[in-house]
Amino acid sequence: MSGAREGQFADWMKTVQHKVEHELSAFLPPAGEEPRKLHEAMRYTALGGGKRVRPLLVYAAGALFGADERALAHAACAVEMIHVYSLVHDDMPCMDDDALRRGKPTVHVQYDEATALLVGDALQAQAFDVLANAHTVPHDRLVWMLKVLAHAAGAAGMCGGQAIDLDSVGLQLTLEQLERMHQLKTGALLRASVVLGALAGAEVNEEQMQALNAYARAIGLAFQVVDDVLDATADSATLGKTAGKDAAANKPTYVSILGLEESKALAQTLRDEAHAALAPFGDNARHLRDLADLIVQRNA
Template sequence: MAQVIAQWRLRIDAALERTLPPAGESPQRLHAAMRHAALLGGKRMRPLLVHATGAAFGADMALLDAPALAVELVHAYSLVHDDLPAMDDDALRRGQPTLHVAFDEATAILAGDALQSLAFATLAQAPGSADARIDMLRELALAAGSRGMCGGQALDIEATGAAERFGVDELEDLHSLKTGALLRASVRLGAIAAGVDASARAALDRYADALGLAFQVRDDLLDVEGDSATLGKTAGKDAAQDKATFPALIGIDASRARLESLRAEMTDALAPFGDRVAVLAELGRQAIERVR
């Protein structure tokens, strides 16, 4: 299983390398910034979810490359904008200077915009049926917009400096948009490519919803317990900014217990599919147990 995931990760990285504009092509500074944002490391969790879901249900690998690339490019753009001074104002990402630090703020904004445009252009040219392409474009657009990732970021901004006004239910709703929507879309894109039926999609949604929340709970714990060198980003910022987080609201022990309950939810959602979803189960495990 580890070998399969490693092979997919190499395939994703190679496809990103081919798809991103060459750094030497005009406008060089913008293209170099796009490559900095997308190629310098990362867990590749979202494209791996596309591949794992599609492969589990018999999709041809050639049908999974475009949606995997598209979701990773949207994720890369979101990190660039999330790190901007107007948002989280962070200086470190994936162990490297954030884009506005490495280049400048204007270039970072343009690079994020261009990465998002490239994501949808890539998906619009995906092989397979026109109906599947339209479904995938719709899914990714909704996940990235005001009812998904951008909406979650807006709520996160409102929560900064106001942790005491947030309850756990509100925090879970926030993260189901900011983090969960794109992870859920990743699973859905793989399911669309594989032609998965409505009943199976509902079970996969339950898995993806639990995964998205688990990913964020783990992030919150790492911000408290980790260090910047290991995380590859600035540790301790949530508390410094008085952000609503799971450890802040329910404590560290209860956050760990919530992670275990989410692990059980993922296991239960995947149970009907047996061994063919072993990689999805492994990616869920990695999300819960990761150290960065």
């Protein structure tokens, strides 16, 4: 990327992140109303942090398909709420037992476990509520979008990936098994973000859907490979979460299977695959391309 391009992309990202923060705040229940602790905790965990990678994917794909601002806001906040709920539950003592997230104490530390459980549950419901209320999207397409989100969030997607992850602690996974786990655990929702952004704008034909899926598959894996590299190399302060915890928990990672250098090379290959998948869309796909680069080049 040239300096000017890079500046444009950075501006675009900042604008989207700003919008998402504002829209999330509007969609979340008000802090001053009963039940206060639940509402406060939902806002505590969803607002004021995060890279908003999934909303960025929604907006970038939406730009490609001419989506309007309201449709994008609803779709972006819905996927982000699913993501945030999964972090809250994932951090709980019975799962990863993590005390730090996005540089802040996790919900069960800041509040209590019961609240963390309810915050996650309520955020998931709210995600579907927010998406179902995307009034500017024709209902045929909106039902399609709701199916995409529900499928990505459930046992055939994110929850299924989490379950495989739990079952894999201490096991020696093959690269294929590791890939399948991540395609469900994080890939499904990243893919849903791209697809929801597109559907927020227009009907997507079979060929376009295949291109979007190929792109999403590549960045989904790249995201995880880079996560594993960062977990092995960065410090907790930079990550805003506990570093080195995968190795400590004896979890299989790309780094543990492939080694550090080969993992870095794989991330680059996946970035190239993501770019190649976008070829049919021409220059309009530049935000999606830049996001692929960002995912591979990020340091947190």
